[in-house]
Amino acid sequence: MIPAAFDYKRASSAEEAISLIAQAGDEAKFLAGGHSLLPLMKLRLAAPSMLIDIGRVTDLSYIREAGDHIAIGALTRHTEVENSAVLQQHVPLLAHAASHVGDPQVRHRGTIGGSIAHADAASDLPATTLALGATYVVQGPNGRRSIAAPDFYAGFLENSMNADEMLVEIQVPKMNGAGWSFQKFNRRAQDWAIVGVAAWRRGSDSGVALVNMGSTPILASSVASAIKGGASIADAAQQAVAEADPQGDLNASVEYRTHLAKVLVRRALEESTK
Amino acid sequence: MRHDDICHIRDLGPNGHILSGGYAVKITVNVNGTAQTSDVEPRQLLVHYVRETLGLTGTNVGCDTSSCGACTLHVNGQSVKSCTMLAVQADGQNVTTIEGIAKGDELHPMQKAFMENHGLQCGYCTPGMVMAAIGILDENPKPTEDEVRVALEGNLCRCTGYHNIVKSVLACANG
Ligand SMILES: Cc1cc2nc3c(=O)[nH]c(=O)nc-3n(C[C@H](O)[C@H](O)[C@H](O)COP(=O)(O)OP(=O)(O)OC[C@H]3O[C@@H](n4cnc5c(N)ncnc54)[C@H](O)[C@@H]3O)c2cc1C
Ligand code: FES
Ligand code: FES
Numbered sequence: 001m002i003p004a005a006f007d008y009k010r011a012s013s014a015e016e017a018i019s020l021i022a023q024a025g026d027e028a029k030f031l032a033g034g035h036s037l038l039p040l041m042k043l044r045l046a047a048p049s050m051l052i053d054i055g056r057v058t059d060l061s062y063i064r065e066a067g068d069h070i071a072i073g074a075l076t077r078h079t080e081v082e083n084s085a086v087l088q089q090h091v092p093l094l095a096h097a098a099s100h101v102g103d104p105q106v107r108h109r110g111t112i113g114g115s116i117a118h119a120d121a122a123s124d125l126p127a128t129t130l131a132l133g134a135t136y137v138v139q140g141p142n143g144r145r146s147i148a149a150p151d152f153y154a155g156f157l158e159n160s161m162n163a164d165e166m167l168v169e170i171q172v173p174k175m176n177g178a179g180w181s182f183q184k185f186n187r188r189a190q191d192w193a194i195v196g197v198a199a200w201r202r203g204s205d206s207g208v209a210l211v212n213m214g215s216t217p218i219l220a221s222s223v224a225s226a227i228k229g230g231a232s233i234a235d236a237a238q239q240a241v242a243e244a245d246p247q248g249d250l251n252a253s254v255e256y257r258t259h260l261a262k263v264l265v266r267r268a269l270e271e272s273t274k
Numbered sequence: 275m276r277h278d279d280i281c282h283i284r285d286l287g288p289n290g291h292i293l294s295g296g297y298a299v300k301i302t303v304n305v306n307g308t309a310q311t312s313d314v315e316p317r318q319l320l321v322h323y324v325r326e327t328l329g330l331t332g333t334n335v336g337c338d339t340s341s342c343g344a345c346t347l348h349v350n351g352q353s354v355k356s357c358t359m360l361a362v363q364a365d366g367q368n369v370t371t372i373e374g375i376a377k378g379d380e381l382h383p384m385q386k387a388f389m390e391n392h393g394l395q396c397g398y399c400t401p402g403m404v405m406a407a408i409g410i411l412d413e414n415p416k417p418t419e420d421e422v423r424v425a426l427e428g429n430l431c432r433c434t435g436y437h438n439i440v441k442s443v444l445a446c447a448n449g
Pocket of ligand 1: 030031032033034035036037039075101102103109110111113114115116117118122124125166167190191192339341358
């Protein structure tokens with residue numbers, strides 16, 4: 001399977017990438033790790049007229065402490081997120097979730113920015129950063145702006161960036177010792193989650209998000225409200241699907257996904273409660 | 275390669291540089307220690323570049339959908355699935371294929387371990403398995419059996435010889 005022909009340009013900075021995409025117009029796409037885009041292009045489900053390769057914008061590959069949060073460059077690869085001592089200390093949930101993405105070969109290529117920009121409800125890092133209350137920094141011709149994670153996911157594989165904007169940084173609040181859990185239920189090694197849950201909890205504060213329970217990653221705010229209101233874990237978990245809109249597919253019916261989400265949210269809350 | 279080089283080549287027009295459906299760009303890749311310069315279409319996959327442009331057919335295509343790992347080779351020392359990478363993305367990088375790991379007639383220790391532990395049956399998955407396994411030990415020199423099984427999750431063996439594959443990797447780690 002070979003992608004349809006396209007023009008190829010390589011950018012050496014975010015500014016260059018943004019000006020190239022502004023010139024190229026609608027049919028151009030950024031290429032980061034290529035591990036979501038190239039499979040789609042090989043199946044001819046995507047046929048961009050031009051790829052602007054941002055894979056060498058190495059100054060956007062970093063993980064650093066910045067006050068109350070950790071700043072992660074969009075071009076940071078999954079394997080670096082997984083193995084980062086800074087993240088293991090301050091945001092262990094994210095480092096752990098990254099270790100569940102695909103397989104080692106996939107993690108050597110795929111980037112956190114590509115994963116979030118792709119906005120796949122079935123992917124692990126969009127939901128995980130949503131649960132953690134992350135902010136995404138995007139850059140366009142007129143500079144940078146911040147988008148809170150809940151405002152970023154606009155629909156199925158759709159984000160709220162403009163066509164000439166590029167995701168440049170992911171800011172994730174430090175967890176400050178909160179308990180956490182990542183539950184990924186799949187049938188085969190390496191697969192995407194049939195349902196997944198990312199959760200953290202510190203006393204009555206918590207954050208819970210669901211993987212593959214709708215057309216976007218889902219913030220399960222009703223679960224967090226229930227915990228805040230003093231509900232038991234079992235009762236809070238019953239709220240798991242209040243914000244969700246699961247679809248049935250070859251792997252799971254709507255009923256099965258709904259059941260699974262409640263079970264996994266309960267397990268995630270139990271593991272997060274210390 | 276800078277993209278002005280690409281435009282330059284493209285400007286040459288149809289005289290030898292336009293391939294079917296697209297245009298060629300010049301890339302230089304260090305493959306198994308030798309710099310290789312070729313004109314490739316941007317859409318050419320790394321696995322096709324290695325197999326067809328360079329004639330290094332040790333790297334196999336299995337699923338062609340980034341699931342099976344048969345096409346695993348190393349880019350800058352890290353295992354990747356070459357069916358899910360473009361040749362242009364490897365421009366200026368170091369690529370190691372299964373052909374590049376033995377020293378003359380002396381097999382790489384991982385190849386030897388596969389041979390001695392019956393880590394292959396039909397052999398189709400083997401180049402990818404060996405390259406993935408070398409990558410695993412580079413990152414975790416003394417893995418447990420469980421760690422080997424998890425780290426090989428991106429490689430499928432249709433002969434299902436997993437026990438001996440895992441045994442081979444552990445033998446190499448402890449050998
Ligand atoms: C076999 C396999 C298994 C996988 N398993 C999982 C899994 O279990 N869980 C999981 O979460 N993911 C999984 N993935 C997906 C993987 O995580 C991808 O790496 C990731 O989703 C996309 O990142 P990328 O850098 O490869 O992006 P690309 O494929 O390069 O880009 C994806 C999309 O985002 C856009 N884009 C990329 N970067 C930016 C940016 N900085 N700004 C704006 N737009 C941008 C591109 O234009 C494109 O539309 C798997 C992939 C494969 C091939
Ligand atoms: S051929 Fe590349 S992963 Fe199967
Ligand atoms: S040995 Fe036959 S596919 Fe693995």
